[in-house]
Amino acid sequence: MIAMRVPLVAGALAAALSFVAAAQDETQKGIERYRELLSEGNPAELWEARGEELWKAKRGPKNASLEQCDLGLGRGVVKGAFAQMPRYFPDTDRVQDVESRIVTCMVAVQGFTPEEAMKNPFSTPDRPSDLEALASYVAAASRGMKLDAPLRHPKEVEAFRVGEQLFYRRAGPHDFACVSCHGENGKRIRRQDLPKLNDPKEARRIFTTWPAYRVSQGTVRTMQHRLYDCYWQMRHPQLSYVSEASIGLMVYMAKYANGGTINAPGLKR
Amino acid sequence: MADPMRIRASMTGGKVEVKVLMAHEMETGQRKDAQGKIVPAHFIRNVTVTHAGRTVLAAEWGTSVSRNPFLHFRFSGGKAGEKISITWVDNKGEKRTDEATISG
Numbered sequence: 001m002i003a004m005r006v007p008l009v010a011g012a013l014a015a016a017l018s019f020v021a022a023a024q025d026e027t028q029k030g031i032e033r034y035r036e037l038l039s040e041g042n043p044a045e046l047w048e049a050r051g052e053e054l055w056k057a058k059r060g061p062k063n064a065s066l067e068q069c070d071l072g073l074g075r076g077v078v079k080g081a082f083a084q085m086p087r088y089f090p091d092t093d094r095v096q097d098v099e100s101r102i103v104t105c106m107v108a109v110q111g112f113t114p115e116e117a118m119k120n121p122f123s124t125p126d127r128p129s130d131l132e133a134l135a136s137y138v139a140a141a142s143r144g145m146k147l148d149a150p151l152r153h154p155k156e157v158e159a160f161r162v163g164e165q166l167f168y169r170r171a172g173p174h175d176f177a178c179v180s181c182h183g184e185n186g187k188r189i190r191r192q193d194l195p196k197l198n199d200p201k202e203a204r205r206i207f208t209t210w211p212a213y214r215v216s217q218g219t220v221r222t223m224q225h226r227l228y229d230c231y232w233q234m235r236h237p238q239l240s241y242v243s244e245a246s247i248g249l250m251v252y253m254a255k256y257a258n259g260g261t262i263n264a265p266g267l268k269r
Numbered sequence: 270m271a272d273p274m275r276i277r278a279s280m281t282g283g284k285v286e287v288k289v290l291m292a293h294e295m296e297t298g299q300r301k302d303a304q305g306k307i308v309p310a311h312f313i314r315n316v317t318v319t320h321a322g323r324t325v326l327a328a329e330w331g332t333s334v335s336r337n338p339f340l341h342f343r344f345s346g347g348k349a350g351e352k353i354s355i356t357w358v359d360n361k362g363e364k365r366t367d368e369a370t371i372s373g
Contacts, residue, residue, distance in 0.1 A: 041339030045275050046292045125294060125308075218294075218336040 044213040044265035047220040051137025060110030069105035082142035086250050088153040095159040099224050100242035102134050121241045123219050132220045135211050139264040149254035163252025176234040204260025207253050212266035276369035285347035289340045297332040313357045320353045349373035
């Protein structure tokens with residue numbers, strides 16, 4: 001018996017989407033079912049595999065592998081590290097998320113310049129991103145663990161305050177803030193549900209599933225990309241990759257998401 | 270060189286259940302790039318699955334199959350420990366073959 005799930009499921013979704021608002025619950029169920037079917041074959045696995053290869057490969061001017069990288073639990077420990085990020089790192093004296101830490105290691109361990117390490121954070125169809133693959137690999141090594149991002153060090157608390165300020169700060173030509181879309185339960189934009197990101201129930205479900213394979217983009221996207229895209233959608237100035245602002249927002253979300261089970265890389269529309 | 274496939278093959282209810290994830294861009298030839306030029310079609314045309322010298326699945330694909338396709342099927346006559354081999358060939362003649370062992 002042959003079952004080609006992808007086209008069949010896509011057909012079912014298209015049919016589900018053709019219902020009008022009255023059938024929203026049905027549509028929601030259809031989407032849940034679509035996700036469930038696809039999760040058996042999440043293409044993000046391909047990114048995890050490529051990330052693992054990159055992690056173990058000797059690269060850069062120092063011809064070293066990232067196995068020497070300290071992700072917060074000691075040199076070379078990958079398992080569980082993602083579940084405790086973002087966190088403060090004494091060697092850089094910064095709060096860092098997974099991507100920012102990978103960049104640090106590419107510079108410190110492998111000898112890349114920061115520009116080289118960060119030149120391609122978001123992939124395009126003809127130019128895959130090493131950082132997306134590496135982040136997928138590191139995240140996957142914490143799958144099933146509970147998120148426990150620390151909020152004790154003064155810099156972590158400061159990052160939380162920065163994130164909180166940014167979350168509520170309305171700006172730009174649309175006078176938008178994160179809270180405009182993510183501050184109330186039960187909101188959606190067109191057919192897309194908008195999570196209330198400072199509600200633990202919602203944050204735990206959302207924050208723990210990034211990085212994620214985006215079906216509409218055919219690639220894995222990271223939390224850095226999600227925030228970058230939100231800033232673009234709000235018509236705010238561009239959010240710089242692994243900037244303090246981006247990490248502040250993650251620390252803010254992580255506080256509410258703590259206790260949620262990591263299921264990354266996830267699978268999203 | 271294309272990335273390897275991820276293959277899972279296991280015995281379920283006396284049959285071999287196979288799940289394959291292939292890394293392929295599956296360009297339809299209808300999309301335009303940032304310069305407005307058409308991105309040439311590039312997609313998997315044939316998929317063949319063999320087990321112990323016989324073909325258990327042969328498929329002809331086109332541009333309507335998604336990027337990074339996922340294929341799920343079952344076949345009879347396999348046993349745990351035996352191997353299956355999966356090959357795809359795309360419209361540019363590129364190909365990739367991967368093997369997996371059926372688990373119990």
